[in-house]
Amino acid sequence: MSKKGWLARLVAGTGLALIALQAVAYTQTSGGYNMPTGVTEIAHEVHGLHMKVFAVCTIIGVLVFGVMIYSIINHRRSRNPKPADFHESVKVEIAWTLIPFVILIGLAVPAAGTLIRMEDTRNSDMTVKITGYQWKWQYEYVGEDVSFFSTLSQESNAARQTGSGIDVTKVPNYLVDVDNPLMLPVGKKVRFLITANDVIHAWWVPEFAVKKDAIPGYINEVWTKIEQPGTYRGVCAELCGRDHGFMPIVVRAVPEEEFKAFLAAKKGGASEVAAAAPATMSDAAPVAAEAATPAATEVATAAAKPAAAKDEEPTELVKKGEKIYKANCAACHQADGTGLPPNFPSLHGSKVANGPADAHILQVLKGKNLMPPFPQLSDEDVAAVTTYQRQSWGNKGSVIQPSQVAALRK
Template sequence: MQVFKKIGLGLAVFFASLSAYADYSWNFPEPVTPMALDTLHVHNKFMLITMAIFVVVLAIMIYSIFAHRKSKGYKAVADKAPSTAVEIFWTLVPFAILLLIDFVIMGIPAYHSVVMMEDTRDKATMVIKVTGSQWRWQYEYLDGDAKGIKFVSNLSTPKEQTDKGFEGKKDEQYLLEVDNHLVLPVGEKVRILMTATDVMHNWWVPQFGSSRLAVPGFLRETWVQVDKAGTYRGQCKELCGKGHGYMPVVVDALPLEEYKTWVAAKKEELAKADAGSDKEWTKDELVATGKGVYEKNCAVCHQVSGAGLPPAFPALTGSKIATSPIFGADGKYLKDGHLDRVLNGIRVMPGWKALLNDTEIAAVITYERNALGNSVGDVLQPAQVKAARQ
């Protein structure tokens, strides 16, 4: 009796916990793309087939256990083994049934889903290149009205909220918010080209139903067609280093007219940023701008203080790179000097020339040379970065 009371208590606690988590989903997130919807249908179909097989096999096992139990007087036949032909027959029958289920009932829908996932070009109206880096995403619109738009998407959660021991209130979208959202038009098929600059990453939004590795040195493809307006969040799904948990993906799906308005505004914003490369900046302006660029892009490796994490991520405070001249006597920037390292990268450090504009690169270098415990006193102008690119 005590056993039944304990079981009853356990069930009561279980169902009470279910009511406490009423919003818990037992299935996939709401699909918002054709690929995600097809994947959900295939998954549900497979689960039904698996459940049917499970119930049939379990029923046969239960029947056999109770119908042939010793207490009922059943005696095992030990003096006569079944013939080899019978054994082969009863081995091949379930094998044939499972083969039929796997290759026909389950195989055909799975094949259809795989073909759909790989069909990146048919009816695609635009192409976007996604580049993964430790630990951020770069988005580049390669055609259509948005051609030429390129930006970097970083985690926007304040660093103090990610520090161990933080006791304050965290943002609602803690670790799933970025400074620049990827924006897509609703109902348009978007072909996505994916690569990485350092290690493997994985651009993943659960409600899109697709997941594809971004591999350094290779271009891989997938596609997205968001059929419902909204904001969708995901993250890197490949273990890509110490900052893996700080590499979210945020996508805004907008109606076509709102998307066109965003494109126009974004182009104007980028044009203003590019125009800054022709301006003569003061040291204070560059240091102030560079501080923001550094903390957003560089501090994750070199630390906010510039102390780094040697030997993987060297310190900038007092470093030879940050205190040696940028340009040689001939006026050209020095090979393996400060500007060269920032533009082209080295080892695990990415080249920032594709990620930051001239003003941002000039500002962050000026900041690194005149802050973080350094006081070189010189200034790098955006126009000098622009010339170095050429």
């Protein structure tokens, strides 16, 4: 072989080795190209499996491509025009059947073990029901009477609007931040029951190695046990419609004491708690006086009208409506109804909230321009939230009943 030929090989070989070394180095750094090592035992196992498979693939790749490249160069036609034509070698056939078989079994056995452990939700310390909506998550601490919605943070949401003029690189955790993170205790086995209310979503937090489809009508089970306190982020991993990219997941893992304090505070009547779980609302405390008074006369007329059996007491509607408003509408229209002009209009003296009921209901069901539709809200919820808007902030709109919403939904 000529001197030049060897030199070319040396340079090419060194180059390849350097690329390979760099790739390996990157896999070891977090935030590099590799998947995270994670903060749960399962995540570590998954990472370990991934590295094992990666190593096997690399070795096979180097061997196969090595032989291929060697053959292409050394058995090229210009050099050796008569190819060998051996075939039906029993030894070779046995080898290339057995070797892949052994490799696959060697990978499948540990992988199956991890899969079985992932599915084993027995002996969990607590359960969180996760429901996907277009486009938000609902978390319910089963048996604790605590539940709330978790939506894209107001900062990210304002910045993402077309023409917002906000430099998104300056928004902290842009598109991966929420208003109400899921709080979980560290060191506890948490079982998740995952479902959806409209289309298929998927709840995915890479640091936990948890990724499960959220399917309407089905409940999927999975679990986690977080080792270290911290904030862990994820996203919906199933293309679920227009705002699929805007329903991030944030989990805050805290020591058990802090978690208990959080639960207690939520039970102590944080407003969005009951809104998220209308079925469990039982307290019948009187409505805030300011919301009820301006509507008193209209309330009386509306109540006097002959109405369907399931019609709601207006005071109940306003009370429920405030909670639904805070959970679903306040991000844009603000808790005090003043909005964030110019994009999100104030509802004080709003034409829609003081105008015909149908237009108001349709705006909530179907959305309008920058305002998303809310088909996931029940008839009762829509009636409640629109009534709340029509009776608040000096507005003089009429009461809206669930039956009116039902009629327009068709």
